[in-house]
Amino acid sequence: MADKYNIQSTSPNSAVVDEVVLGSKVHTRTSLFAEEVNNPHDSNACIKVHLFHRRKRAGEKWENLPSESLSRLKAGGVARFTLDSARTLNLFHHLSQLYAAKRQAGITPGKRTLVVASANEIVQAKKERIATLRELAESPDELWHDLENARPGILLKLSYAKLQEERAAALAEFKAHLDREEQEEWWQHFFQKNTWIFGYGLSYRFISLSQSKPHLGGTTISGRGGKLGDFMGLSEAQVKFTVLVEIKRPQSPLVRPKEYRNGVYPPGDDVAGGAAQVQTACRQWQESSDSAGNRDALKEAFTIQPKGILVVGNLKQLKDDRARIQSFELFRRNLTNPEILTFDELYERAAFIVQRTIQPSQSH
Numbered sequence: 001m002a003d004k005y006n007i008q009s010t011s012p013n014s015a016v017v018d019e020v021v022l023g024s025k026v027h028t029r030t031s032l033f034a035e036e037v038n039n040p041h042d043s044n045a046c047i048k049v050h051l052f053h054r055r056k057r058a059g060e061k062w063e064n065l066p067s068e069s070l071s072r073l074k075a076g077g078v079a080r081f082t083l084d085s086a087r088t089l090n091l092f093h094h095l096s097q098l099y100a101a102k103r104q105a106g107i108t109p110g111k112r113t114l115v116v117a118s119a120n121e122i123v124q125a126k127k128e129r130i131a132t133l134r135e136l137a138e139s140p141d142e143l144w145h146d147l148e149n150a151r152p153g154i155l156l157k158l159s160y161a162k163l164q165e166e167r168a169a170a171l172a173e174f175k176a177h178l179d180r181e182e183q184e185e186w187w188q189h190f191f192q193k194n195t196w197i198f199g200y201g202l203s204y205r206f207i208s209l210s211q212s213k214p215h216l217g218g219t220t221i222s223g224r225g226g227k228l229g230d231f232m233g234l235s236e237a238q239v240k241f242t243v244l245v246e247i248k249r250p251q252s253p254l255v256r257p258k259e260y261r262n263g264v265y266p267p268g269d270d271v272a273g274g275a276a277q278v279q280t281a282c283r284q285w286q287e288s289s290d291s292a293g294n295r296d297a298l299k300e301a302f303t304i305q306p307k308g309i310l311v312v313g314n315l316k317q318l319k320d321d322r323a324r325i326q327s328f329e330l331f332r333r334n335l336t337n338p339e340i341l342t343f344d345e346l347y348e349r350a351a352f353i354v355q356r357t358i359q360p361s362q363s364h
Contacts, residue, residue, distance in 0.1 A: 003097055005114040013038040015107050020094050022051075023087040029054050030087050032094060036102050046102045047095060051081060167354045170194045174347050178250050178314065187247045187311075191231070197350040198245065198309070232285075240301040244285060246278045248312035250343040254328045255318070265327040270312050271340065278308035278338040308338030315342050 006018040017034040024030070035048040083091060097116050105114075148154060173190070174197070191197060231245035253268035260266045267275075285306055318324045332340040 003094070003116045005098065005101070005116075006111070007036065007114060008111050009107055009109050010035075012109075013107065017098065022083070022090040022094075027056055027058070030083065032091060034095075034098055036098070036107050038107060047098050049095070051083075051091075053081070164354065167194075167196065167350075170197070171347075171350055171354045174350060178343060178347065181251060182249065184247055184249055187249065188231075191245075191247060191311075194350075195231075196353065197346060234301050241306070242285065242301050242303045243307045243309065244278060244281050244338075245309045245311070246274055246281070246338070248274050248310070250314045252313045253317065254313040254315070254342070255324050259323075263323040263326075265324050267328065267331045268313065271310075271328075271331070274310045274312050275335060275338055275340065278310050282306045282308050282337060305337075310338045310340045311343060311346055312340065313342045314344045316344065 005020070007015050008018075009015040015036040017036070020032040020034070022030045022032055031052045031054065033050040033052065035050075037046055037048055039045045101114050101116070170193070174194075177186070177190070231247075232242060234240040234242060248270045252270035252274075254271055255265035255268055258265075266272070282305070286303055318328065
């Protein structure tokens with residue numbers, strides 16, 4: 001809990017602190033009244049205190065108990081003021097805060113309120129937070145340099161924390177829409193915003209987005225009149241290769257509902273048709289990729305029997321039916337191209353990327 005102290009200057013070298021309650025019961029209260037002072041002989045001796053123990057009757061206000069000055073004690077006299085352990089700890093706590101505040105800020109004229117809290121207790125109003133961030137953003141490079149020197153790696157850690165936060169939000173959105181009747185266009189737009197989800201191909205080559213809705217059979221990759229695909233990606237390495245991605249829907253049936261023969265289920269229309277569509281797109285792109293316009297557009301990337309990826313369906317459709325599972329898996333396992341991924345498999349791959357601990361040296 002945050003501690004708040006109201007402080008009023010009484011001179012250039014002194015200020016009084018409002019009452020701090022060290023402990024209280026129904027009819028008794030122990031209070032600390034502190035003063036900030038500038039001690040010319042010892043700068044560390046900067047706090048003066050008065051302790052009061054007060055008592056009242058029901059309905060009365062708190063009044064200070066009369067006390068005798070210690071200078072009026074007779075020889076052999078004793079004055080004792082006892083604090084229990086809880087109030088002693090509170091006294092130590094508040095004095096520590098006041099000493100630290102005095103050393104840091106000194107005595108300032110007029111009234112001020114000092115709030116002392118742990119970092120996770122401090123909440124700025126939205127306008128104040130925006131103003132603080134704007135000031136930081138407009139600060140010279142030296143400030144960021146000093147911050148990095150004070151906490152080496154802090155800027156990189158902050159950037160990775162933000163990246164992890166954005167990926168976690170995308171993963172939650174992915175999961176929420178798996179069972180919804182979204183159209184192919186919705187998924188195409190979602191994956192275009194979150195191309196990191198395709199992070200690793202089955203051969204564990206990183207894939208990045210090169211072109212959305214590429215024209216595969218036109219005069220150029222972005223020209224008119226060609227056959228449209230969903231995505232064109234590039235494998236990331238010293239030499240890059242083009243990859244074509246086709247997106248269907250999670251609700252697309254993986255196998256047909258009726259058996260073709262005993263225990264054999266044909267692939268669903270979007271699985272068989274999608275595979276044929278990707279194969280045709282790969283052939284067309286292979287034929288047109290060597291045109292001057294496409295070579296200029298892709299520059300360092302090569303197209304050599306381009307890899308295709310088809311995202312379709314959800315394995316939960318198969319409902320632990322061994323014959324259906326076997327029919328689907330045998331079909332895709334024996335395809336040379338494309339690689340078929342279901343939406344739930346792609347989700348689990350994305351979840352792995354999000355849930356693992358991101359280190360500064362790992363930025364997939």
